[in-house]
Amino acid sequence: MSESRFFASCARGLEYLLADELIAAGAKATAATAGVNVRGTLRDAQHALLWSRVASRVLWPIAEFDCADEAALYAGALDTDWTLHLYANQTFAVDAHVSGEGIRHGGFAALRLKDAIVDRYRQERGERPDVDTESPDVRFNLVVRKGRAIVSIDLGGALHRRGWRGEQGAAPLKEPLAAAVLLRGRWPQVHGEGGGLFDPMCGSGTLLIEGALMAADVAPGLRRYGDMLPTAWPGFDVGAWRALCGEAEQRAETGLAALKPVFHGRDIDAAAIRNARANALSAGVSDLIDFQVADVRDGFQPPQANGLVVCNPPYDVRLATGSDLYQALGDALKRTVPAWSASLLCGDTALARATGLRGRKLYTLYNGALECALLACDRIAPESKDGAGAEASTLNEGAQMVANRLRKTLKQSKAWRERDGISCWRAYDADIPEYAAAIDAYTDADSGERWLHVQEYAAPADIPEALARRRLGDLLAAARDVFELPRERVVLKTRRIGKGGSKYGQLDQRGERLVVREGQARVLVNLFDYLDTGLFLDHRPLRMRLNAEARKLRFLNLFCYTGVATLQAALGDATATTSIDLSATYLGWLADNLRENGIGGPSHQLVQADVMEWLRRERGQYDLVFCDPPTFSNSKRAQDFDVQREHVELLRLAMTRLAVGGTLYFSNNARRFKLDAEAVAEFAVVEDITVATIPPDYARDPRIHRAWRLRAR
Numbered sequence: 001m002s003e004s005r006f007f008a009s010c011a012r013g014l015e016y017l018l019a020d021e022l023i024a025a026g027a028k029a030t031a032a033t034a035g036v037n038v039r040g041t042l043r044d045a046q047h048a049l050l051w052s053r054v055a056s057r058v059l060w061p062i063a064e065f066d067c068a069d070e071a072a073l074y075a076g077a078l079d080t081d082w083t084l085h086l087y088a089n090q091t092f093a094v095d096a097h098v099s100g101e102g103i104r105h106g107g108f109a110a111l112r113l114k115d116a117i118v119d120r121y122r123q124e125r126g127e128r129p130d131v132d133t134e135s136p137d138v139r140f141n142l143v144v145r146k147g148r149a150i151v152s153i154d155l156g157g158a159l160h161r162r163g164w165r166g167e168q169g170a171a172p173l174k175e176p177l178a179a180a181v182l183l184r185g186r187w188p189q190v191h192g193e194g195g196g197l198f199d200p201m202c203g204s205g206t207l208l209i210e211g212a213l214m215a216a217d218v219a220p221g222l223r224r225y226g227d228m229l230p231t232a233w234p235g236f237d238v239g240a241w242r243a244l245c246g247e248a249e250q251r252a253e254t255g256l257a258a259l260k261p262v263f264h265g266r267d268i269d270a271a272a273i274r275n276a277r278a279n280a281l282s283a284g285v286s287d288l289i290d291f292q293v294a295d296v297r298d299g300f301q302p303p304q305a306n307g308l309v310v311c312n313p314p315y316d317v318r319l320a321t322g323s324d325l326y327q328a329l330g331d332a333l334k335r336t337v338p339a340w341s342a343s344l345l346c347g348d349t350a351l352a353r354a355t356g357l358r359g360r361k362l363y364t365l366y367n368g369a370l371e372c373a374l375l376a377c378d379r380i381a382p383e384s385k386d387g388a389g390a391e392a393s394t395l396n397e398g399a400q401m402v403a404n405r406l407r408k409t410l411k412q413s414k415a416w417r418e419r420d421g422i423s424c425w426r427a428y429d430a431d432i433p434e435y436a437a438a439i440d441a442y443t444d445a446d447s448g449e450r451w452l453h454v455q456e457y458a459a460p461a462d463i464p465e466a467l468a469r470r471r472l473g474d475l476l477a478a479a480r481d482v483f484e485l486p487r488e489r490v491v492l493k494t495r496r497i498g499k500g501g502s503k504y505g506q507l508d509q510r511g512e513r514l515v516v517r518e519g520q521a522r523v524l525v526n527l528f529d530y531l532d533t534g535l536f537l538d539h540r541p542l543r544m545r546l547n548a549e550a551r552k553l554r555f556l557n558l559f560c561y562t563g564v565a566t567l568q569a570a571l572g573d574a575t576a577t578t579s580i581d582l583s584a585t586y587l588g589w590l591a592d593n594l595r596e597n598g599i600g601g602p603s604h605q606l607v608q609a610d611v612m613e614w615l616r617r618e619r620g621q622y623d624l625v626f627c628d629p630p631t632f633s634n635s636k637r638a639q640d641f642d643v644q645r646e647h648v649e650l651l652r653l654a655m656t657r658l659a660v661g662g663t664l665y666f667s668n669n670a671r672r673f674k675l676d677a678e679a680v681a682e683f684a685v686v687e688d689i690t691v692a693t694i695p696p697d698y699a700r701d702p703r704i705h706r707a708w709r710l711r712a713r
Contacts, residue, residue, distance in 0.1 A: 006045050007152065008055045009035035013365035014180050015421070016445055016517060018054045025051065028598030030520035030571060033421065037520060039598060043240045049156040049230055050221040050244050053179035053214065056159055059141050059152035062235075067149035069102040070112050076149055077116030083124050085153065090232060091132035092117070095154065096142040103144050113142050113151065137232035156221070156230035163223030164209065164283035173203070173312050175220065177345070177367055178210040184363060184376050184448060185308045185343025191215045195262070196307035198337070200296045200329065202265035205276030205289070207310045212263050212285040216255035219248040256284065262304055263289040268296070297328050299336035307340045309333055309380065315347025315372070323354035330355030338381035349373045358382060358484050361448050364418050376448065395477055398435070398470075402478035405431050406439075410482070416696050423517045424525075426537055426697040428479075430457060435475045440537060441483070445515045445522055449489065452479055453527050456494045491527045515596060519544055520571050522596045523564055524589065534562040534589060538704045539628070542667060542693045546626060547572035549663070553623035556580075558611050558654060563590025565626045566604075567597060576603040578622070580611050582633075612646070615653035622657050625664040631673075643668050648679045651710065655684055658712055667693070667707040675708065684710040 008029075010018045015031035022029040025047055027040035035056075038044065048058050062085055065076030086092055094117075096110035103109050117140075118128045139154040160174045187197065197211045213220065221230075222245070229236060263285075267273050270293050280286040313329060326346065333342065334356070345365065346352040352362060352375040363374040395403055409427055417425060428439040436457040443450050454476065459468035472492075480490055513524045518540065525533040543565050546555070550572035557566045560579035563586070570577050581587055587606045594600060607614065611629070629650065633641040643650075651666060658664055664684075680686055686708050693707040 003039055003041055004061070006038050006040065006061060007032075007035055007059045008038055008048055008052065009057045009059065010055050011174075011176060011366050013363065014054045014176065017180055017183055018052065020446065021052055021054060022048060030522070030597060031421075031517060032520055042235075042237055043244075045155060046230075046237060046241050047244060049159065050219045050241075050248055052159060053210075053220050054176045054183075056176065057141070057157070058155045058159070060155055060235075061150050061152045063149075063151040065149055066147060067102065067144050068147050070108065073103065073109060073144065073149055074112050074116050077113050077151070078120050080116075080120065080151070081124070082117045082120050085233060085235065086117070086121070086129050086138050087234065088121065088125055088127045088129055090137035091130050091135075092138045092140060093131060093133045093136040094140045094142060096144070098142075098144040100145060100147065102147065109142055109144055113140065139231070153231065153233050153235070155233070155236070156224075159221065159224070161224055162210075162213075162220055162283070163226075165204075165206075165279055173206045173345075173367065175206060175210055177365060178206045178312075179214065179220075180365060181207060181310050181312070181343050181345050181374060182211050182214060182308075184361075184374055185310060185341060187211055187214065187308050187310075187343075190306065190308045190341065191262070193306065194304065195340075196264065196302055196304035197262060198264045198266075198300055198302065198307060198309050198340070199311055200266050200294075200300060200309070200332070201311050201313055202267050202276055202291070203269075203272050203312065205265055205279050205291065207312065208263050208265045208276070208289050209280055209283045209285060211310065212259065212280075212288055213283065216252065216259045216285070218252040218255060222248050222252060259285075259288055261288045261290065262307070264300065264302070265289055265291045266294040266296070266298075266300065267291075268293065296325070297332055299332040302337055302340070305339070307337070309337060309340055309342040309344070311342075312345045312367075313347075313351075315351060315370075323351055326351045326354035327356060330357050333357070334381045338379070340380055342375070342377040342380050344375045344377075346373045346375055360484070361443075361450055363448070395481060396474060399474035399478040399481075402428075402432060402435050402475050403482050406478060406482040413697060421517070421519070422540075424535060424537055425695075427452075429698075429701055431700065435471050437472070437475055439475075439479055440533075442514060442516050442525060442527065442533070445517045450483060450485060451514065451527055452483060452485060452490045453533060454479065454490060454492045455531070456492065458494060493531055518564065519547060519568065521564070521567050521593075523567065524562075524592055524596060535564055536561075538669075538695060538698045539565070539667065539693070540695050542626075542665065542707060543568045545693070546624065546665070550574040550624055554578075554621070554659070556622040556625045556657065558615075558625065558627040559629045560590060561586050561628070563587075563593055563606075565628070566590060567593050567599070569624065569626075570594065570599045570604060571597065574624070576605075578605045578607065578620070580607045580609055580614050582608065582610055584608055612641070612650065612653065615650075615657065618657060620657065621659040621662075623659045623662045625654055625658060625662065626667075627651070627654055627664065628667045631668065631670040643670050644673055647673075648676050651680055652683055655710065655712060660712070662712070664710040665689075665707065666710060667705050669705045671703060673706060675706075680710070683713065685713055686710055 012034050019029040019031045019036045027038050027044045029036045029038045063080045067073045094110040094113050096106040098106050098109050121128045141152045141154045143150045160176050162175050199207050273291050273293050276291050280289050352373045357377050359375045359377045361376045365372050365374050423443040427441050430436045438455045440453040513526045515522050525535050547568040550569040555569040555574040555577045557579040560581045563579050566577050566579045629643050689709050690706050694702050698704045
């Protein structure tokens with residue numbers, strides 16, 4: 001069965017969980033906004049229908065065309081043979097989502113697509129299918145974005161339905177969000193270690209029922225469709241679906257038979273407990289969950305030594321909850337299950353902090369339109385050295401000053417980080433001059449753990465060593481306190497000029513790498529062995545620009561380093577990429593980055609060479625070129641390079657490789673660099689785009705790099 005691209009949608013905040021879920025199932029997936037782009041077979045898409053716990057819909061594309069306006073939408077749709085996707089006696093519906101200037105109303109776009117389908121069908125067969133918006137045989141999904149229209153088959157409808165829910169409370173929690181709470185709390189691992197699951201405010205039982213079915217390996221879509229097919233689309237592989245369902249039935253039977261009663265639910269509302277018991281009975285797990293009417297303040301005496309507490313405390317405006325309930329929840333958990341872990345879906349960051357629990361991570365999720373904060377704790381009451389529950393750390397005046405600055409930055413940056421899905425960013429850069437260091441935050445894409453990469457700037461000679469050491473200790477204490485991290489997840493390095501002026505020597509040989517996210521890309525970083533991590537955070541906007549412009553273009557990356565720009569171009573659907581660097585280490589790192597994202601083959605070339613010499617020999621043409629040279633290089637395998645001295649010749653050579661209408665982006669981090677505009681103007685039209693390429697987290701240091709766009713005269 002051939003591979004194709006399809007899209008699995010999800011609620012915002014669940015993209016990385018969904019990508020990991022699909023990758024574990026064997027597909028190639030990269031996170032996007034409110035969903036995941038997937039490369040796989042139709043069987044992979046049908047497997048996601050049956051087994052995905054966090055997806056909202058699975059969309060299989062059948063047509064794509066240019067769509068500048070409604071006339072282009074109708075023409076492109078009319079050019080599609082809809083008889084391949086719909087029988088004349090079937091009904092259909094269209095869901096449409098549009099953005100941009102050409103078409104502004106989704107309902108109008110859906111109507112024009114419907115007209116084109118009906119008109120084309122009449123041309124082909126002299127008859128037409130009917131529209132049924134409530135229960136269609138085939139549901140089409142239309143997305144119009146950036147002048148392109150994509151029409152897909154909605155293979156299974158709304159996937160949050162599990163087939164067991166009956167009564168629900170005032171603030172229902174959808175099952176995909178419940179699954180996310182469980183997965184962020186590492187429930188499969190906790191259950192595998194013999195742990196229990198406890199919800200002190202269980203409502204209609206969604207978290208506990210989802211947790212039981214997850215532990216029993218019951219496919220979330222097994223009861224959704226009953227004996228019916230998810231869709232009547234003619235292209236649906238019925239045989240593969242029946243086989244998937246048969247396998248899922250066997251796994252469910254085995255898993256439920258082996259499942260132990262380690263599930264405990266409490267709620268102060270007796271009606272909610274009645275609903276929860278009815279839902280558990282419908283789901284087939286009523287004998288495994290102990291539901292009781294109780295106040296959260298009563299705590300819980302667990303029969304299991306370890307386990308996970310999950311909870312969705314009330315926070316909707318309609319429920320008018322104050323922080324006192326959250327404080328009571330935290331106090332009760334610390335008193336009765338201090339050694340358990342927790343995953344609590346709170347109304348916001350302030351309510352999460354009101355619990356008094358110290359989390360390893362605070363995630364932003366959405367319950368419908370409501371933005372929530374998911375607090376994940378490895379241990380509800382962390383142990384101190386003497387074995388007692390640790391109290392919150394106390395900071396001296398200097399450390400408190402740094403902590404206040406970090407908290408202010410976290411608050412001010414929250415909106416753009418969440419909007420752009422930023423998981424790696426600069427949190428501090430000598431904002432207080434006496435505390436001279438840069439602090440970069442990295443989030444592990446697989447575990448969700450946050451790490452801090454701290455680069456201390458060498459103190460001036462007139463600063464006593466003891467004072468510099470004390471200030472560094474204060475800064476590290478503040479960072480650990482604000483980000484709530486243990487010492488082992490704070491990596492410290494010192495920026496000092498080394499032998500021969502080099503700043504980039506190897507510092508360690510641990511060889512440990514994390515996978516982090518940048519847009520759709522999974523990027524390997526090494527926080528330990530080198531001064532730089534393999535990901536220049538200040539170039540994030542420029543890389544995303546390359547991603548947006550690379551579609552169907554030939555991309556060339558000069559001085560490619562670890563190749564994250566190449567990775568972004570490849571994920572932006574560049575037809576081919578070529579990456580040049582003299583370092584075998586960097587090229588190997590790039591190869592690993594490409595493999596991590598399922599990218600490979602002869603269209604992606606890695607070349608170990610001196611860039612200047614390679615450009616003099618090369619005769620190929622490229623549509624998009626990125627050139628980000630080092631300030632200088634004194635490698636033994638090539639001639640000495642100095643960007644100030646060599647940049648005119650470098651750009652002249654690079655421009656000869658640029659195809660007609662192509663674009664070259666040139667950037668460097670040399671603080672004293674001055675572009676020889678007069679010399680470059682002889683062969684290129686130059687535009688300084690530096691301001692547009694400085695990300696918000698580097699706004700305090702706009703000299704971090706300079707960037708230009710060059711086009712041929």
